[in-house]
Amino acid sequence: MPKEGILKKREVDKMTNLENYVQAFCETLEVSEEQLTGLKYQDVPLWDSVGHMNLIARLEEVFDIMMDTDDIIDFSSFEKGKEILGNNYDVVF
């Protein structure tokens, strides 16, 4: 029984993380959820260097992390960001 509880918690975490991740994009870059798949740096006017800084600040805040330089400059798309957060900061999706 406890095992199932842990699994459930992991599933809930995954859902919340994804929701937070999506929301960070939508709000800082002013895009809709439909636009997110495949979205890359400079694809929309707001995702320029200023927007990138806003996005990173927001993600560091919601996931309570401090990202490394290499990860910030490697964060070039919606998908790449998920990969970076998953691999290097234990944010499960």
Place this chain on the structure above:
Amino acid sequence: MWDFDKFGDNIALISENGIEISYNELSNEGKQIVDGIDERCLVVILCRNTIGAIGGYSAFINGHIVPILLSASLDMSLIEGLIDRYKPHYLWIPQEMRDDFHGVYEVYNQWDYCMLKTSYDTKHILNDELCILLTTSGSTGSPKFVRQSYKNVKVNAESIVNYLDLTMDERPITTLPMNYTYGLSIINSHFMVGASLLVTDKGIMQKEFWSFFKTYNATSFGGVPYTYEMLDRLRFVNMKLPSLRYMTQAGGKLLPELHYKFAQYAYDTGRKFYVMYGQCEATARMGYLPSEDAVRKCGSMGIAIPGGEFWLIDDDENKIEQPGIKGELVYAGDNVTLGYAVCGEDLIKGDERNGILRTGDIAYFDDEGYYYIVGRKKRFLKMFGNRVSLDEIQTLIKKEFKNIEVAVTGVDDKMCIFLTEDKQSADVRKYVSDVTKLNSSAIKVFVIDEIPKNDAGKILFYALDAYCN
């Protein structure tokens, strides 16, 4: 302007994809580019940080053709408006933008740029001294240009070479647009000494920028206050950049804590950090804080550059002699530009300033003569280093949205727009960001009951300040 032949095989420009252009090539190709132009005339350059744009630019300057520098990413309707107003005989533009122009024909191309002959036959008389025309505010498409002379550009570049101690071993990497006076001054000064410019349109938030930086051993870069905020977020102080020798900062006042942080970093790592002060009206540079004073004089923009002089005047135009008293900053030097132009007919004009510029900035000096900027007389903001006139934005909004009640104010990097009706707020914000190409996260819209005005109907901007901070 520049004696490229003197530097022969030195590499002048290196692009991200590894293309290297020597000073010899720059000289020879430059002659080809201007070869078909039969008389001194205007040419509009749509700028990107690429070999084509910079190579064309140096060709025109050395060939006594007068370029107007505009950003290639400026809104197309604004570009058309400016071209139509100044009626240049040629355009030097990125090859891929070729099809955006009609009624023109291609006369030459090189380095992914092409030269288009326009159909204008208006012959503006160009003053013999006139070297280049630069915009006062890059983003709003204002037709007001600064007229810089050959002497202006030359003495300012030489002064920069002098106080930064530049040699041909330098390899600055581009971080600022070349159509922006600060970015251009980096190009101009390094061409004086035969150094190698690392040319890229990529920004510091991109991996490609840093790999280019490391592969080609960049020795310096410049940045506006926002650049340093981004570098701080990138944990710049932990980055391994062994080739880096110095960094410069201009384009607005850096937060004192960041000034201190980067000055201390430079001190600790044996590098140099220069806070500087300038304006397009003084070609580029007027003041700099010597790097050895960077920590000790945190918050100061320093002293006048070699060949220049600063003083302060009070409201009655009297010179202020005491330290610590605020007044308008005045600068004198051979880099003070000729004046403005708002149309082609103005290009015949000579020097209207006689080497003296009232900067519009409020400053004081300390007992060692170091200057500190504390405010502004005029209504403009520095948005990510670019000057944006608040009244111009207000006028643009009023033109686009009929009968709208609007007031525009703000602080650097944050524009505040006040409206009395909510229904247009999203449209106004989008319009301003579209037309200025400013990231809309820096534009705040407030809906208030009424715009505060005095009896004469003049907007009381100070009453709105509380919202902005």
